[in-house]
Amino acid sequence: MAQQTNTTHRPVGRIRDLRGQVITIVCDSQYRPPLKELLYVEKDVSIKLETYSYENDRVLRCLLMASNVALSRGDRVMSTGQEITVPVGKEVLGRAMDLFGNAEDGKGPILAKSWRSIHTKTAAISFEKLVERELVETGIKAIDFFTPMQRGGKILLVGGAGVGKTVLMSEILRGMISAHKGVSIFAGIGERTREGHELWKWLDENNLLEKVTMVLGNIHKNAAVRFRTAWSASTLAEYFRDEEAQDVLFFVDNVYRFLQAGSELSILAGEIPSEFGYQPTLQSEIASFESRLNSTNKNSVTSVQTMYLPADELSDPSIAVTVPHVDSIVILNRTIAQQGRLPAVDYTRSRSTLLSENIIGMEHYRAVTEATDILHQHERLQRIVAIVGQDELSEENRVTFDRAQKILNYLTQPFYTAKVQTGREGVFVTRAQTVADIRSILNGDVDTVPANSFLYIGSLADLKKI
DSSP: OOOOOSOOOEEEEEEEEEETTEEEEEEOSSOOOOTTEEEEETTEEEEEEEEEEESSSSEEEEEEOSSSOOOOTTOEEEEEEEEOEEEESGGGTTEEEOTTOOBSSSSOOOOOSEEEETTOOOOOOOSSSOOOOOEEOOSOHHHHHHSOEETTOEEEEEEOTTSSHHHHHHHHHHHHHTTOSSEEEEEEESOOHHHHHHHHHHHHHTTOGGGEEEEEEOTTSOHHHHHHHHHHHHHHHHHHHHTSOOOEEEEEEOHHHHHHHHHHHHHHTTOOOOTTSOOTTHHHHHHHHHHTTOOOSSOOEEEEEEEEOGGGOTTOHHHHHHGGGOSEEEEBOHHHHHTTOSSOBOTTTOEETTOOHHHHOHHHHHHHHHHHHHHHHHHHHHHHHHHHOGGGSOHHHHHHHHHHHHHHHHTOOOOGGGHHHHOOOOOOOOHHHHHHHHHHHHHTTTTTSOGGGGTTOSSGGGGGGO
């Protein structure tokens, strides 16, 4: 663990029992450490614990912040007199680290001048004058048209395993970081080490590392580490927003793994789970995390988050408690992915609070309203076509079905970050161009062009190249 100063070492007690990552300690001294205080085992100072709850006045439960360590009943536990801290400042930019600030990039220790508790109280936010909310272009047609993003807003990418959440987030990250003047924080929670390494390599190759910090708590780490990684990363976002007066891009992959880690710890601590097996503190935990990613009247935090969907079930409580905190939710559908349409966005189920003519403009608003309506009709007609075929539809329904299919195909897009896998060069399409192209499809300007010609193009101008 990176060196921390101003610690007061006091004896706390001895280990009574160990249950996974939850350690029970019997206090044999007068000192009672407050909740969230950092402790350590006397025989090995590298073994860190965090006070979690009190069973009674003499017995407390702690979270073990390490994996595969040798602990025994009777081991003495000492207090550091402080909470977990993380390095902050310009020294962390261009670096990858764990929740304690230990380097994960092989570049040596992070020699920061300042450290901050990961449990810093959230700054009071004035609702009288927040930063100006302006739309942010990602260059991804599906996102910019149906679920737009705004500066200081939040977007949630939801889907099961293997439907393209991380790829879509990486493409958004690529488009936004290169044009962003502030700093970017990436929190990797409960994901594979390979994905973090690939992102690191890509940022390095494109000379974008100098304004990015990665905080990693990968899937092989224990639940306590994965859970607290979210707090560590959000602390960095708060610091750059408040102390350095920077606009922050905050990427987190994966919010579900953060909540899952909290659930694991809750069960080990003996708390009674909810009906669906989640921790009783599910709502307060996600609210505490999301509230730290808010914008202030000076600077913004723009957040892109992914969430794994257990068993592809949208009614899962983890989704229900997270959605109220975001502006846009993008639902990725496995059936669509299997059809070869990527990104595999389910446009009729995805939602955005930004689809207002006052925010996106009248032309975009009218186009997205008409497109949504025609896609709903397409869903209904698709069931009929599956039984009797498209030729049995009325002329009006055939036109509706064909135009909807062209919109769906047009919204597919080759990604820069997937070029190695697909062999197709990525494209960036402006929001204005996307709106104009979909308006052309809705108006019937390209009715004579086969629907398959719209797959994986940029703008409609690319049809001339086919």
